[in-house]
Amino acid sequence: MNAKTFTAMLGDKELSIETGKLAKLVSGSVTVRYGDTILLVTAQARDERSTLDFLPLTVEFEERHYAVGKIPGSFHRREGRPGEKAILSARITDRQIRPLFPKGYRQETQVIITVISADGENAPDVLGPIGASAALSISDIPWGGPTACVRVGQIDGQYVVNPTASQLQHSSMDLVVAGTRDAILMVEAGARTVDEEALVSAIEFAHAQMQPIIALIEQMRAELGQEKFVFATEADLTVDMVPELAEAAKAAGLRDVLLTAGKKERSGRVKALRDGLIALRVPDAGAEGAAAQITALKNAFYKVEKQELRRLILEEDLRADGRNTRTVRPIWIEARPLPRAHGSAIFTRGETQVLGVATLGTERDEILIDDLTNETGDKFLLHYNFPPYSTGEVKRMGGQSRREIGHGNLAKRAIRAVLPDFETFPYVIRLVGEVLESNGSSSMATVCAGTLALMDAGVPISAPVAGVAMGLVIEEGQYKILTDILGSEDALGDMDFKVCGTREGVTALQMDIKVEGITPQIMREALAQAKDARLHILGKMAEVLPAPRPELAPTAPRILTLKINPELIGKVIGPGGKQVRELEAMGAQVTIEEDGTIRIFSSDSASARAVQERIEAVTRSAKVGEEFEGTVVKTAPFGAFVNLFAGQDGMLHISQISETRINTVEDALNVGDKLRVKIANIDDRGKIDLVRPELEGKIAPREPRAPREGGERRGPPRR
Template identity: 80%
Template sequence: MLGGRELSIETGRLAKLVSGSVTLRYGDTMLLVTAQARDEKSTLDFLPLTVEFEERHYAVGKIPGSFHRREGRPGERAILSARITDRQIRPLFPKGYRHETQVIITVLSADQQNAPDVLGPIGASAALSVSDIPWNGPTACVRVGQLGGEYVINPTADQLAQSSLDLVVAGTRDAVMMVEAGAQVVSEEALVGAIEFAHREMQGVLDLIETMRAELGREKFNFLADEDLAPDLVPELAAAARAAGLRDALLTTRKKERSANLKALRDRLIEERLPEGEVEGAEEQIVALKAAFGKVEKQELRRLILEEDLRADGRNSKTVRPIWIEARPLPRAHGSAIFTRGETQVLGITTLGTERDELLVDDLTEETQDRFLLHYNFPPYSTGEVKRMGGQSRREVGHGHLAKRAIRAVLPSFEEFPYVIRVVGEVLESNGSSSMATVCAGTLSLMDAGVPLKAPVAGVAMGLVMEEGRYRILTDILGLEDALGDMDFKVCGTAEGVTALQMDIKVGGITPAVMREALAQAREARLHILGKMAEVLPVPRPELSPTAPRILTLKINPELIGKVIGPGGKQIRELEAMGAQITVEEDGTVRVFSADSAAAEAVRARIEGLTKTARVGEEYDGTVVKTTPFGAFVNLFPGQDGMLHISQMSEGRVNAVEDVLNVGDRLRVKIANIDDRGKIDLIRPELEGKIAPREPRPARAGGGDRGPRPPRRD
């Protein structure tokens, strides 16, 4: 049982040719998870692991909405689900394992209450555990919500909609390995408590997988680890590198200069150790020396951090890099800001749109519309590289989603601010923590656009170096510290609490004590960054940007929606031709959207005229449009006339209507009565009380407004 519901894992019935496969069921959500590795070792110098999360629309009884009516490229939710599994299992493959490995998660059934994203990692752990693939698991994964102050394991979709916390935690028997969270501004202590709760609750899942492995698991195949080309080179090369200035090269402040200095030092040391002339095996020796120098570089950097609290750019472990900010650098964008922290720089841009711009989400959840979009772009020039540019990478999707969760918590409701909002983070320079810079730049661009955020949000990436019981937590890590360190822990939030976090561990996991310390240190950094942001934009601008479109909202009687739309949409097309976009909701809410405020006001006035409803007691300056022997018809507003009876025109007797009023005359009138047919009786306000009021017209019995009809004669 997990969260009060049965979790079952089955193997040996489906997909039997694969190395490891399991079928997992939780409620009516079912997944097939397979794991397969190539027999031969890859020539790549990294672990070639791929995780695919396959959503099948038949799982929810739907036919795909694409042109070809079949599933296409993975959507954002599928990519994020695959990344959760990848980040959980990747650190536990043995060091030096280089066999291409593929884990495929296929959603066979989805009940739209029990989310498959946290079930995929459990299935992957079970499939790898029973397979012959070398892997140091098992792991487990759960989601934690918070309802009424109580933690809930694997909340249903309905419960999650009411939860102040959406936390996904993966771990081994003894430690936490991966954390992903979005929150409605919760405290650091509440987060740690939720993580500890998740780790306790996942122990039963670990017991189940270990039992399966013991009873059904296959023997792991032997693999050829990366050959240590010259283990004896490292100590000698380390001594020579230190003597030749390795410390000074590592402590170079700027990234490109540091890389150039380290490369020059490495090349000089290699050249000194190569024999003159062409010698057999020289190429292999160069490869071995480069690998040895890489190990020496990593060892020295970690030693400087642990022993001297000194980092590659000269900072200590708690210092944030220098920050500079510029608001509104782009003249035509609705909101824009540049956020620079050290050598990481992001241009944030906010664009405001209408409901027509909302994103339709067509996946295995209930069909929804997304009114807040955040896109993270990471071009190759941001790291000084040349690479082929294609579609959005999985990394860009993941980083953008994290920034989106961080900011979403402070956005106003759609009723308060009826715009579809798109934020784009253009990474211009990257030397670590570009996703967190996107949070800061995106927040500033929203404030520059005049979006009434509940509070500013900032983000910071924390690192960790841990060896033999010693550790040091690093604030605002560099790219080098991310690559050579043991943790990437991103924390976002306001001055009051956390709105999003993401943690990836390269070692076996970390304890709650280390996590508490990292969160406390991240809070200090976050407050520092928020202070720098407040120096430029302390609060959102009071007015929308001059280039931003205006949305005017009005409420009409739902029964009058047809007047706004008109036959075949004729009326609404005429209104939009005045220079605005119009959306009409079933409850009578009408929104007028235009970049021209004058045009928006003109359209609103026209709609108000079309849908205005007369009420007893209201006064109008009307115009006589018709006279009859018994009275005058007065136009009150477009489409609405009332009748002023001859007996209500003057204190004395009136022989003919034309003696008092003629067509085209203007006069002040008041609505005295509206009968059941909508007919309006008028009086003159200045004569009220001076002449006897006219008796209301009696309601006609049957037959509608023409009275009873005689029987039909065939």
């Protein structure tokens, strides 16, 4: 065994990468260790070229429950398909490594990250990209790395690299940055409303911290790296066609066609122009070899279209829909379009439209998490749905795609920063973003629609949140930053930079780069331009809903909260849960916490109030001096037992019943009689002595009952 280990310091801990010990049959294999978190990362490519016209790269993030000493909670007690957190972790790695595969590379390539040990403090999601970079670098797979990835937190104003899970709870930001030696490739962030300059500074800090890791992987490649295999590329028949086709398209009015307002109309005119140019060159589509020539001409026309769109942006400050680079598309908003939902809103920006719907529930509705973390549940859910009709297409519909999960998570991080804490607003919140039309930045429209739906539901958020997607076109040192990008600008541009925040600062951002990286200066400009757009959008939202509605929607359930002595929880539950079942039969859900907090959840406020009164009666504590209109429930030779309230009786001694002497209790009182009584004493066992307030001063007070030795109470004194 020729195992070799490479180490470097990352923050206050050692990062080690080992190879040559595990999974030696694969092209590239490493284990990455940080603390007691260990990942096995492998990279493998097929020998033959794929027939697909895109890079067939897959990244899998596998969580093994044995890594934390757990048996999976599933029915079969084995791991199933990846959970949301694993999918998001896989996307972090994918977005880092994908831009650096060579142009024309079409071999099916797979990177598998397996978490084999997790210490609960050092997160594996940022170690996976490091392992992938190392595995690809020493493999025979052509790839333009190395890269590295780190997480940055901000605690007490200081940046911390790879903060632990405990430290992250006190951090004002959770920033994940990936990059090469010279530039940034990917950024993912959630924050508690931080300003743009702080984010750029944190990104620069992250880039500096990842340099030792990049140097370490370069050392591994120099010592152990295999020779990269030569991959086959298909002859690009379109290269020679582009210049001539570009001239013909220009003469046919391509510029004016591309500036057509409206996605449908523009697509129709572009297709008609393309097909007309192709028909002139291939008059007989059924002839031998015509199909290949038509395909080549379509590919060439796509390149011509891309070139012209980029030229319009760089040279004329014009975009496909006629806007300049800084203009936000027209916005219209409708609040509460759904009469029965707890909160709803439609947000439309240009040809992107999202229906946001908010639903309020109880603690029983929180989602349970069964992964390698210590989390037990999440009280905020956000689901992003992207049906095929939103883009005018027909596709097979199944479960949520990785893209939907990623976009939903970004919107969730953006909005979570402004939600009230559960103690203040004890509801589980579910937001759904239904994408009805999509022509760019539907995830950002989901942030806006979701915020409006929360405000419509009466959720007391700390501030409205809006989001905008920024783009970039860069060529030979010249660049333009685009505000509120279209779908075509996302496909033909060089950056997708989504920024979410309030008027005060950023709450989430996500950046993906299609070129080899961008500089901090470009990021500063993009963030400043995004802030202008965000403030414009927030202004439009404020015209419809300037603040959360003062009351919950009429259809929203009500939650009443009360606090009892934890020692009385058993009285509320009752034997075998009988009391709780009776309470819920009154039309409400009841949750009880160990600290004595009780929450009553009902869509009928009258039912909730009735349950609250019942619990208050069951758990009420008597106090010396209180007076009650009681009912005699039992008589004895020494006195009468009087019920004060539900579950609580007191004893009225025979000497305190009447101003005159009586021989038996029944001479003055019988079961069922009602009388006014006052609490005179409560002993150490909770036993209550009563007197009649109208007889005070007329009868000598009775001596309080004294306990026997050993804590036993004496019996009643003889008359």
